[in-house]
Amino acid sequence: MASGLAKRRRLVIGGLIVAGVAIASFLFFRVRGAPSNVLTLYGNVDIREVQVAFDASDRIARMFVEEGDFVRPGQLLAELDPRRYTAIANQARADVVQARADIVKAKADIASAMATRINAARISARDARLLKKGTVSEEQAQTDESALRVATANLAAARSGLALAQAALKAKEAALALAEVNLAATKLYAHSYGVIEDRILEPGDMASPTVPAFTMALTNPLWVRAYVPETYMGRIYLGMKASITTDSYPGKIFRGWVGYISPTAEFTPKSVESPELRTRLVYEVRVYACNPRNELRLGMPATVTVALNQPVPAANQIKGLGCGEQEHAGGHP
Structure with missing residues (x-):
């Protein structure tokens, strides 16, 4: 009698296990089969850097900015002996x-x-x-x-x-x-908004068009470089609005938009901090962002969220995207 009871218990447990596996498989494939309306991407903040040089040759007389200074277009950076x-x-x-x-x-x-x-x-x-x-x-x-x-x-x-x-x-x-x-040309002016990263030369040094005086990081454009899986390429378009968050500023959302989609597929770079496997084909995207207080820095990890159910932007809407003067880094009063 005891052996019969044990046999029935094993049958009940086996049935429960089979039912549990069946339910889990159903839920798993149901979730995987349902297309998500939110695309989450992981990437890093990227910017352009320029080497700023005089368009003339002579000895530097004065320099007016230091590393870390915000500069505006037309701001005097340095001047040569005139x-x-x-x-x-x-x-x-x-x-x-x-x-x-x-x-x-x-x-x-x-x-x-x-x-x-x-x-x-x-x-x-x-x-x-x-x-x-x-x-x-x-x-x-x-x-x-x-x-x-x-x-x-x-x-x-x-x-x-x-x-x-x-x-x-x-x-x-x-x-x-x-x-x-x-x-x-003996006066060197900033040509755009930016941050002085490095003073390569100092007063008294000989400057020339081939020798940069400063390294400047441009604050506009600024973007998050991320990678979209191939399966989502038919659902993401230029001009789509996006939200950007970082671990450095929890709870703060930076507005952005998809400004570039690569025409060429590649394998996900190993440097991308993604929770998924990096062995599938992806396409590089650049999600441009406004950075009025210079909170987004070069190389900073960022998470990008794109709602895929938003309307496809028209061409005139894409051209109108951008940051106003007050939304440039250092542009706030």
Whole structure:
């Protein structure tokens, strides 16, 4: 009787195990089969870095920013010793003044030569008439005609002189413009919003266009580089809104949008902190973000959430995406 009871108990336990496995399998495949409307991606914050250099060569006189300083477009970062370029610009200005004076003189020469020719033509015509009447000698008439030819040649030379003076003025003005550009290049300005990462040179160092003075991290654009599984490629589009969170700022959500989807598949990089296996094909995406208080830093791990049931953005909506001036790092009052 005891063996029968044990046998029935084993049958009951076996049945429960089979039922449990069946229920678990049903729930598992039901969940896997149901497409999720939320895509969660794991990646790292990425930015662009630029090497900022002078467009001129000389010794650095002053530098106005330090590592970690936020800079805005048009902000003065450093300047070279301007004395050599100032002297060249001053000489070019003097050359332009002289060239303009030469034009004034050339115009005066033309006026004088024209008056002389008019007078010579009048005398030559008068003596030609008198020669027919016999009141003027043929020698005098020939002398008057020769004087007219000389006056005509002098007028042509004066006009050529004016053309040469005008060409010289253009050349001097071009030299002045170049000199002023070179003088302006002794000042180094920020071309965009950014953060100074490194002061490579210091006052007293020789700078040139091939030697960077600063390394600057651009705060716009800033994005999270993540990787989308191939199975989701038909459900994610450019311009889709996204939410970005980090462990550094728990509970804070940074707004973002999908700004780039790679056309090429690759295997997930080993550096990506993903809880899933990294042996499947994925596509790189860049989820751009606004970072008004510089809280997102280069290399920071981030989690991106994209709602897949949102409408596909239109082309004009994609073009309108971006951060306002107050949403740039360092852009807040």
